Amino acid sequence: MSRVLPPSLAGLGIQAEIRYHIKVTVHRPSRFKGNKRSERPFRFIPFDPPKILTSSKEVYARRPYIFRAGPRGEVYAHLPSPAVLTWDQNIPLRIILRKSDENEEQLYLAFLQLRLFDFTEIRASDVVRVKTNARTILSLDGLAIPILTPSEMDTMLDSSLWDRLLLPSTVEPSFETCNLRRTYDLEVGVGLRYRGAQNAQAQTVFVPHFQIWIFSGTDVSLSFGDAQSDSPLPPTYDSSSKPENNATEEVDPNELSGYEDAATSNAS
Numbered sequence: 001m002s003r004v005l006p007p008s009l010a011g012l013g014i015q016a017e018i019r020y021h022i023k024v025t026v027h028r029p030s031r032f033k034g035n036k037r038s039e040r041p042f043r044f045i046p047f048d049p050p051k052i053l054t055s056s057k058e059v060y061a062r063r064p065y066i067f068r069a070g071p072r073g074e075v076y077a078h079l080p081s082p083a084v085l086t087w088d089q090n091i092p093l094r095i096i097l098r099k100s101d102e103n104e105e106q107l108y109l110a111f112l113q114l115r116l117f118d119f120t121e122i123r124a125s126d127v128v129r130v131k132t133n134a135r136t137i138l139s140l141d142g143l144a145i146p147i148l149t150p151s152e153m154d155t156m157l158d159s160s161l162w163d164r165l166l167l168p169s170t171v172e173p174s175f176e177t178c179n180l181r182r183t184y185d186l187e188v189g190v191g192l193r194y195r196g197a198q199n200a201q202a203q204t205v206f207v208p209h210f211q212i213w214i215f216s217g218t219d220v221s222l223s224f225g226d227a228q229s230d231s232p233l234p235p236t237y238d239s240s241s242k243p244e245n246n247a248t249e250e251v252d253p254n255e256l257s258g259y260e261d262a263a264t265s266n267a268s
Contacts, residue, residue, distance in 0.1 A: 004046045006175040007216075009120075009182070012131060016122050016180055020044040045173065048086075048215040057081040061208040064100075067194045067201050071103040071148070075205045077188040083212040085186070087169045095157040095190065097148055104150035111191025111204055112161055114138040116171065121181040138165050144193075157190075167214070174213045185209040 009018040019041060026036040058078045066072040078094040085091060091114070097107070113136065120131040140161060148155050175182050191204040 098154040109145040110193040113189035117185040
């Protein structure tokens, strides 16, 4: 086999399942004694691909916010590049808000949500099906945190809101095998509130999805990893069969302009 064995996989009903077990048979050479057999299932987790060297590059996605007769700007979400989340580790996310005008009104953070989407591609001959599932890994509602004071043009949300969030080990690692592939997207939702002269306004900004890879944290030496895998990362996902991944690479967000969902710039 040229690929690493896939992890155990369940929850897809009769369409697909990956199970592992150890089966032992003891042969007893006697006419009156049958052979003894025992079978024990177990959850299999493969080694992660070789570690990627740290880089200053980031992937980011952005979405504008506009209040009627009030402030306007953009919400940015950043992850290191490549975007890898690992079991039992916090999510290295940065969320930045920027004003596009000098409105002096106060903005408040009212809501914060992180959702993980998994896409399982099932192939049989010429038939391809994609099963999609979404799980909420963080939901903070009823907040009233002041952000973007009148004197600020940009601000970074306090990461303590999600620093204690650890990726659970119930999330299967990304993988691809002969007829199955599992990939992931991360969605960031930011709820903003603005109290205008006449009434209060609120809106939730959902930043375009990040395409990410899930690692188990089961490390292995580089030489042994090379023997198991031809590529340093699981393959990318065909964007035609799932929501478009709009995250792109960036180093300095100050160079960005406009209201595009995402733009590309090369890091020096």
